[in-house]
Amino acid sequence: MIRQLTTPYNYTQQENTCIITVGNNWESQSNCIKTLKTTLNAHFDREQNEKCCYCGLLYDRTGRGELEHIAPKGANLYPQFSYTPNNLAKVCQLCNSSSMKHHYDSVRTINQNYDQIDFKIVHPYLDNHNYHYRFSYGLLNVTISVNNDSDKARESIRIFELASEKRTRARAVQRNQERLENLYNIPTAIKERIKSVISRN
Numbered sequence: 001m002i003r004q005l006t007t008p009y010n011y012t013q014q015e016n017t018c019i020i021t022v023g024n025n026w027e028s029q030s031n032c033i034k035t036l037k038t039t040l041n042a043h044f045d046r047e048q049n050e051k052c053c054y055c056g057l058l059y060d061r062t063g064r065g066e067l068e069h070i071a072p073k074g075a076n077l078y079p080q081f082s083y084t085p086n087n088l089a090k091v092c093q094l095c096n097s098s099s100m101k102h103h104y105d106s107v108r109t110i111n112q113n114y115d116q117i118d119f120k121i122v123h124p125y126l127d128n129h130n131y132h133y134r135f136s137y138g139l140l141n142v143t144i145s146v147n148n149d150s151d152k153a154r155e156s157i158r159i160f161e162l163a164s165e166k167r168t169r170a171r172a173v174q175r176n177q178e179r180l181e182n183l184y185n186i187p188t189a190i191k192e193r194i195k196s197v198i199s200r201n
């Protein structure tokens with residue numbers, strides 16, 4: 001239900017030049033950075049199927065999608081990784097809210113080589129989610145639990161409230177909807193209509 005991401009964004013030479021020009025500043029109002037953020041949003045929507053990298057739910061079930069820095073740039077924690085491809089993904093508004101991750105420091109041990117950082121949570125790209133999480137599938141609930149005594153899974157489940165009844169039921173609704181869409185090969189236009197009706201309820 002929460003799948004490992006495999007396709008970080010690959011910057012063009014022009015985008016790399018833009019990032020260097022603004023001094024790696026994520027808050028830059030430069031036109032090239034605004035364009036890059038639009039491109040990043042589209043990339044992650046496509047690669048993640050509009051699902052949050054932490055909870056696996058569609059953005060529209062938990063609020064809008066937002067660009068996420070897995071090693072947070074906020075509170076001046078790790079601004080050096082602001083544009084690192086494996087540090088960027090898309091997250092739902094709920095998982096990124098102040099009651100959940102927000103400015104939470106997800107790094108246990110820092111390393112200047114990003115791929116060598118030890119994270120406290122299951123990393124969307126660097127960790128095999130099947131190793132860390134175990135799912136049990138029911139019609140009304142899809143429960144999540146810790147697999148292989150994983151501390152990362154334990155922390156992710158705690159921070160993002162992945163085992164809450166609300167999340168458990170939302171995963172079941174989403175799974176049932178996807179199974180029906182696949183079973184009946186429902187066209188995209190009808191899927192969008194169904195989503196809009198469901199989101200009103």
